[in-house]
């Protein structure tokens with residue numbers, strides 16, 4: 512059984528009082544996070560999940576609302592004497608960007624000796640990387656962030672979870688969604704035109720071609736939140752938990 516829990520279903524700016532992007536995926540005893548926005552350590556605690564239980568954090572792209580929670584997660588683990596390795600998976604450049612982020616936020620923290628290994632895996636596009644029970648495939652999507660931005664297909668326990676990350680529309684999302692039991696898709700705006708992000712109107716336009724089971728909208732900004740009752744697809748809430 513795979514448990515998916517939205518710890519952060521908001522945008523970068525705390526719209527609606529929501530936490531920044533962070534989705535917990537658990538298949539006992541393994542625990543992955545999809546994205547780790549700046550507020551994610553607080554969100555883990557808010558929903559009663561021990562941050563130490565996280566094995567792997569998979570980062571869709573290197574914007575603060577998706578990866579700036581890493582220094583807090585690492586320092587918390589260090590102060591609580593974590594011993595199991597923590598793996599950070601992300602696009603090419605993730606190792607250097609996380610080290611830079613740690614040095615800016617907590618100088619010296621990237622070089623501190625720890626009881627646990629902090630491991631990095633830089634994902635190549637359209638290859639599958641297997642980590643324990645999980646197999647992740649990355650698809651590049653248009654979203655400028657100083658490194659390639661990825662959408663993911665995550666296979667675990669016979670289930671397929673797809674995640675758009677942040678993305679302007681691309682046909683790659685049709686491939687990412689294909690056959691997924693659950694497709695978590697950003698909908699930053701309802702029908703406004705905003706560069707580098709998806710609107711719900713665009714998702715509807717292509718919805719019939721996205722051959723996924725359940726589709727849940729996330730990363731909602733103020734306009735999308737205000738109009739979410741008009742959406743025919745399900746909208747995430749912080750804390751929403753479902754099983755696959």
Ligand SMILES: [Zn+2]
Nearest residue numbers: 574654656677
């Ligand atoms: Zn972004």
Ligand SMILES: [Zn+2]
Nearest residue numbers: 523574576677
């Ligand atoms: Zn974002």
